[in-house]
Amino acid sequence: MSKLNLTDLIDKAQEFGAEDVEFYYEISEDNSIEVYEGEVESLESAHSKGLGIRVFVEGKMGFAYTTNFNDGVIEKVIKEAIANAKIAVEDEHRTLANGDYDYKELDIYNPQFSESSVEDKIDLILKMEKAALEYSDKIESVISAGYGDNISEITIANSKGLNQSYKSNTCYAYLYVMASEGEEKQTASALSYGRSLDDVAPVQTGEEAAENAIKLLGGKQVNSQEAPVIFTPEVGSMFLYLLASALTAEAVQKGRSLFVDKLNEVVAANKVNIIDDGTLEAGLATAPFDDEGVPCAPTNIIEDGVLKNYLYDIYTANKDKVESTGNAQRSYRGIPNVAPSNFYLAAGEEKPVDIIGGVENGFYVHKVIGLFSGSNTISGDFSVGATGQWIENGEIKQAVSEVTIAGNLIDFLKDIEELGDDLKFNPMVGSFGSPTFKVKKLAISGS
Amino acid sequence: MLSDKLIKQILQVALEGGGDFAEIYFEDSISNAMTLENSRIERVKTGYDLGVGVRVLTGDKVSYAYTDDLTKESLLQVAKVAGAASRGSSKASVMDLTKGTVNLIHPIKVRPEEIEKAKKAAIMERANKAALDYDDSIRQVMVSYFDTTQKVMIANSEGLYVEDERIHTRMMVRAVASDGKSMQTGSEGPGLHMGFELFDKYPPEEIGREAARQAVTMLKADPAPSGKIPVVINNGFGGVLFHEACGHGMEADAIQKNSSVFAGKVGEQVASKLVTAVDDGTVLNAWGSYGVDDEGHQVQRNVLIKDGILQDYMYDLKAARKEGRVSTGSGRRESYQSIPIPRMTNTFIEKGESKPEEIIAAVDNGLYAKKLSGGQVETATGEFIFTVAEGYLIKNGKLAEPVKGASLIGRGIDVLNKIVMIGDDLELAPGMCGKAGQSIPAAVGQPTLLVEEITVGGTERGES
Numbered sequence: 088m089s090k091l092n093l094t095d096l097i098d099k100a101q102e103f104g105a106e107d108v109e110f111y112y113e114i115s116e117d118n119s120i121e122v123y124e125g126e127v128e129s130l131e132s133a134h135s136k137g138l139g140i141r142v143f144v145e146g147k148m149g150f151a152y153t154t155n156f157n158d159g160v161i162e163k164v165i166k167e168a169i170a171n172a173k174i175a176v177e178d179e180h181r182t183l184a185n186g187d188y189d190y191k192e193l194d195i196y197n198p199q200f201s202e203s204s205v206e207d208k209i210d211l212i213l214k215m216e217k218a219a220l221e222y223s224d225k226i227e228s229v230i231s232a233g234y235g236d237n238i239s240e241i242t243i244a245n246s247k248g249l250n251q252s253y254k255s256n257t258c259y260a261y262l263y264v265m266a267s268e269g270e271e272k273q274t275a276s277a278l279s280y281g282r283s284l285d286d287v288a289p290v291q292t293g294e295e296a297a298e299n300a301i302k303l304l305g306g307k308q309v310n311s312q313e314a315p316v317i318f319t320p321e322v323g324s325m326f327l328y329l330l331a332s333a334l335t336a337e338a339v340q341k342g343r344s345l346f347v348d349k350l351n352e353v354v355a356a357n358k359v360n361i362i363d364d365g366t367l368e369a370g371l372a373t374a375p376f377d378d379e380g381v382p383c384a385p386t387n388i389i390e391d392g393v394l395k396n397y398l399y400d401i402y403t404a405n406k407d408k409v410e411s412t413g414n415a416q417r418s419y420r421g422i423p424n425v426a427p428s429n430f431y432l433a434a435g436e437e438k439p440v441d442i443i444g445g446v447e448n449g450f451y452v453h454k455v456i457g458l459f460s461g462s463n464t465i466s467g468d469f470s471v472g473a474t475g476q477w478i479e480n481g482e483i484k485q486a487v488s489e490v491t492i493a494g495n496l497i498d499f500l501k502d503i504e505e506l507g508d509d510l511k512f513n514p515m516v517g518s519f520g521s522p523t524f525k526v527k528k529l530a531i532s533g534s
Numbered sequence: 535m536l537s538d539k540l541i542k543q544i545l546q547v548a549l550e551g552g553g554d555f556a557e558i559y560f561e562d563s564i565s566n567a568m569t570l571e572n573s574r575i576e577r578v579k580t581g582y583d584l585g586v587g588v589r590v591l592t593g594d595k596v597s598y599a600y601t602d603d604l605t606k607e608s609l610l611q612v613a614k615v616a617g618a619a620s621r622g623s624s625k626a627s628v629m630d631l632t633k634g635t636v637n638l639i640h641p642i643k644v645r646p647e648e649i650e651k652a653k654k655a656a657i658m659e660r661a662n663k664a665a666l667d668y669d670d671s672i673r674q675v676m677v678s679y680f681d682t683t684q685k686v687m688i689a690n691s692e693g694l695y696v697e698d699e700r701i702h703t704r705m706m707v708r709a710v711a712s713d714g715k716s717m718q719t720g721s722e723g724p725g726l727h728m729g730f731e732l733f734d735k736y737p738p739e740e741i742g743r744e745a746a747r748q749a750v751t752m753l754k755a756d757p758a759p760s761g762k763i764p765v766v767i768n769n770g771f772g773g774v775l776f777h778e779a780c781g782h783g784m785e786a787d788a789i790q791k792n793s794s795v796f797a798g799k800v801g802e803q804v805a806s807k808l809v810t811a812v813d814d815g816t817v818l819n820a821w822g823s824y825g826v827d828d829e830g831h832q833v834q835r836n837v838l839i840k841d842g843i844l845q846d847y848m849y850d851l852k853a854a855r856k857e858g859r860v861s862t863g864s865g866r867r868e869s870y871q872s873i874p875i876p877r878m879t880n881t882f883i884e885k886g887e888s889k890p891e892e893i894i895a896a897v898d899n900g901l902y903a904k905k906l907s908g909g910q911v912e913t914a915t916g917e918f919i920f921t922v923a924e925g926y927l928i929k930n931g932k933l934a935e936p937v938k939g940a941s942l943i944g945r946g947i948d949v950l951n952k953i954v955m956i957g958d959d960l961e962l963a964p965g966m967c968g969k970a971g972q973s974i975p976a977a978v979g980q981p982t983l984l985v986e987e988i989t990v991g992g993t994e995r996g997e998s
Contacts, residue, residue, distance in 0.1 A: 123791065126595070127595055129596040129597065129873065130596075131873065132598070132619065133599060133600045133601070133871065135585070148577075151579065151580040151581065152579075152580075153582040154582065154583050154585055155584035155602065156603070164582060168580070170651065171578035171580060171651065175576055175578050176574040228791065228792060230793040231791075265793055272795075273915070342673075342710075342717075422577055422579065456917070456919050457919030457920070457941060459908065460920070461919065461921050470941050470991050472918075472991070489917070489943055489944070489989060491919070491941060491943060493991065532760040
């Protein structure tokens with residue numbers, strides 16, 4: 088693939104009238120495969136690249152991107168970015184990363200990966216599909232079973248002297264299954280990922296999806312009541328996603344967060360620790376530096392129940408006169424935003440079975456729907472559709488469906504009573520992790 | 535664009551792996567976007583997307599490769615990769631290309647590139663001012679504007695060659711109101727398959743005021759009750775419930791995988807007799823309309839349900855080939871980076887005979903969902919949850935106080951069967967529809983209608 092000379096392009100942009108310039112260049116190679124009923128249904132493969140250009144003219148920022156690298160196009164795109172800057176309002180807080188940083192060495196690129204064969208990848212999904220179908224007669228079908236991988240190289244260069252790049256790769260396999268009993272149907276999905284094909288566990292993943300769909304069959308509504316609720320790591324990680332959106336400095340500065348003015352205050356139970364760590368090698372959002380070139384690092388957001396920090400990129404950090412936490416995120420198609428990297432609720436010491444065993448009468452949630460549309464991250468109120476199992480005297484009694492659970496996120500955090508030892512990341516929604524945990528009480532509405 | 539000779543060559547190379555159908559999708563798009571926040575224009579962006587995808591079908595298997603490098607060598611390499619992955623044994627050949635035309639042109643009066651950036655910014659400022667001036671309780675206003683001009687060319691080994699252009703313009707306003715104790719938001723975001731003339735139809739001040747009105751109204755709202763009650767769903771965006779909880783289940787890929795409650799039910803009663811529902815990409819200048827779909831098939835009107843009886847599903851080429859029938863013109867893709875799959879265009883429940891006020895008057899004790907916001911649906915089972923952004927109690931046939939935090943939960947097919955009144959006020963509303971990681975413009979719609987019972991999950995406490 089052709090290499091762009093970004094240093095020359097910086098000079099060119101300055102000639103055209105930009106005071107400061109930043110290029111974000113992404114080259115990637117993607118493959119995906121889907122199988123259905125033992126046959127390959129689709130195979131996709133792509134090589135692509137894109138260049139995002141940020142320019143500053145009189146303190147005003149403009150942006151443009153292109154996937155078109157024909158002669159003369161980059162010059163046109165730079166000029167368009169400059170024209171866009173002229174429309175924007177001046178903003179002293181918009182600055183670029185300064186050239187000199189030390190980055191942590193991370194093992195996120197497997198150079199052997201590109202030699203993996205298509206046959207091995209296909210074989211892996213076929214095994215996964217088969218494992219799910221053979222798990223039980225109740226598995227009616229595997230609606231989709233797929234595999235994907237990506238190798239990418241990100242380069243950031245700016246007029247402050249930064250010029251850095253890194254390579255990384257990931258691969259994953261997922262499936263979505265349907266179980267049925269009579270007229271009733273339930274679905275579940277599972278996913279496995281890593282940086283080499285050996286990291287992906289097809290049989291285990293196939294069985295996990297099958298088991299999860301089957302255990303939700305026969306679900307009934309329960310009476311409306313307040314009761315303890317236990318969250319699985321999968322559902323827990325969805326709540327972490329929601330919390331993260333309110334813990335970015337952007338949300339806080341714009342008054343769109345329940346955590347406004349809560350720094351150094353108790354916002355959760357003493358045992359609650361929430362961390363963002365862009366250097367966690369096992370995570371999917373891991374890199375030596377963020378999308379502005381600032382080093383990634385672990386950041387304690389909630390420590391022993393106390394709110395310690397927010398997530399920052401350069402822009403929001405300038406506004407609060409603090410340092411960026413290395414949480415700028417973007418693709419070549421956009422301007423950086425603050426976003427979580429690997430964001431998780433730290434594990435406790437209890438076994439999940441013991442947490443369930445200690446509940447007299449409560450709800451074990453396996454799936455939620457409508458969490459994002461049903462939540463207000465300003466007031467903290469949430470209401471979501473939930474499917475799961477009812478616990479009576481420490482034992483799972485029966486499946487529950489078509490109920491909603493509602494509460495307030497602060498009460499929710501303060502009412503976390505028990506934390507499991509089973510921290511798990513859920514890459515379906517980004518890179519959010521959670522162990523099994525129990526909340527003292529939430530409002531459940533059913534019949 | 536590419537020369538006929540090169541297109542033929544690419545298609546030929548693509549078929550060398552033994553596939554029985556090859557297709558090229560060429561895309562050249564320009565998008566403009568800007569946001570306004572705290573009365574300041576920020577984030578002014580322009581994007582150029584150019585690329586080519588090559589698809590090969592072998593029976594019902596698909597292989598696909600794309601590139602943004604339009605040199606001849608690179609294009610032939612992409613064709614080779616897609617062809618090699620097809621692993622077929624067919625000896626299909628490439629027919630001569632016949633230049634086809636788009637039958638339905640959606641007229642564009644003012645193309646986005648004819649309008650200066652400053653003029654687009656001025657429209658945003660007008661909406662911003664109208665929202666701020668609406669009431670003292672309005673604290674923040676966010677306005678976003680975007681337009682896209684997408685040119686596509688589709689050619690295939692059966693000799694099809696067609697070009698289409700889709701222009702979309704949209705502005706969204708979000709207003710935040712606060713009374714010192716709580717904050718509420720309201721939003722409004724019209725968009726159409728047209729150019730800057732959008733704002734003749736939707737003056738920016740009206741868009742701003744409508745967003746502000748919702749936010750201010752919801753400040754006075756009480757927590758919603760919960761339970762099974764009659765619900766009147768307003769026209770326009772209320773149709774998102776049908777789109778999500780039923781429409782996706784009528785897309786042929788879900789049907790063929792038997793992962794839909796509508797599978798095998800053509801000719802059967804699946805809804806109340808009052809319900810006729812269509813997916814109609816021919817509605818002039820509607821948000822989800824086009825000339826040809828992303829496989830080059832002319833857009834058409836597809837009746838999904840007639841008088842409560844399921845008529846047909848929505849097909850792309852691949853799903854249609856599987857059943858030996860023709861596509862319904864429903865093959866869409868987000869960009870050259872994606873394969874086409876069956877999708878909706880403008881999907882709506884047809885108008886009925888009742889007046890909206892008669893519908894409200896028919897309810898003793900229920901909920902009026904004036905505006906739904908987002909939701910989520912499990913397509914395989916039709917289970918859904920939607921949040922009511924603006925809701926009111928209905929008491930003795932009259933609208934009563936506003937309520938907040940209500941969510942509607944249930945199953946699509948149950949709701950269809952419980953529709954007991956349909957209004958005469960059909961309206962469409964724009965949305966971005968996501969499926970298989972691809973996001974495309976699709977309109978939803980319906981008239982005001984009454985569902986005799988839906989489970990409402992409220993936030994009112996101490997209920998049992």
